[in-house]
Amino acid sequence: MQSFSVSVNDNDSFMCSSSDRVFDDVIGVKVCPVCHYRTNFDFVNQNFTIKRKIYDLSATYDGYYIASLKFKETIDREGIAGITFVAISREPEYFAMFVSNMVSFDTEKRKSKAEKYCSACGNYESFVGATPAFLRESPSFDLSRTDVAFGSGNAKHPLLIASECFVSLVKREKLKGLYFEQTRT
Numbered sequence: 003m004q005s006f007s008v009s010v011n012d013n014d015s016f017m018c019s020s021s022d023r024v025f026d027d028v029i030g031v032k033v034c035p036v037c038h039y040r041t042n043f044d045f046v047n048q049n050f051t052i053k054r055k056i057y058d059l060s061a062t063y064d065g066y067y068i069a070s071l072k073f074k075e076t077i078d079r080e081g082i083a084g085i086t087f088v089a090i091s092r093e094p095e096y097f098a099m100f101v102s103n104m105v106s107f108d109t110e111k112r113k114s115k116a117e118k119y120c121s122a123c124g125n126y127e128s129f130v131g132a133t134p135a136f137l138r139e140s141p142s143f144d145l146s147r148t149d150v151a152f153g154s155g156n157a158k159h160p161l162l163i164a165s166e167c168f169v170s171l172v173k174r175e176k177l178k179g180l181y182f183e184q185t186r187t
């Protein structure tokens with residue numbers, strides 16, 4: 003089965019941090035005492051507001067996937083498993099999206115480069131080289147995330163991997179802001 007990496011546009015917004023610093027007025031973010039980067043990647047800031055609202059799926063500058071109500075309703079209706087949508091108080095039409103289905107990314111074949119491993123939190127400062135995506139296995143879910151988070155600092159986030167079926171669904175429902183590129187093995 004073919005699978006595809008998913009790229010999205012940024013929504014010109016930050017959830018809780020810039021790439022090198024967690025915002026002072028956000029309560030509840032865990033920060034590594036050694037490298038000072040965020041460690042609880044599923045933290046959702048309830049005061050978050052989204053600046054650019056034209057996409058059904060987009061990303062914040064600090065690496066969160068944000069889904070529209072239409073995107074969430076499509077996923078719910080189709081019964082696609084392994085995806086969690088977290089409500090945001092100040093944005094009732096948008097949700098922070100977390101994918102638990104995991105697929106193993108082949109960093110060797112892709113020649114991805116990891117820099118500055120932090121032994122305190124177990125994260126790298128940066129991981130570069132996500133696309134074209136090389137996978138070690140064929141994903142068994144319609145939407146998965148890679149086991150590696152790409153990007154740097156607080157902006158690190160996993161790459162999303164979609165099945166052919168998911169790509170057709172996005173096209174059929176005319177969901178905006180998702181771009182697909184075939185993965186390799």
Ligand SMILES: [Zn+2]
Binds near residue numbers: 034037120
């Ligand atoms: Zn650390």
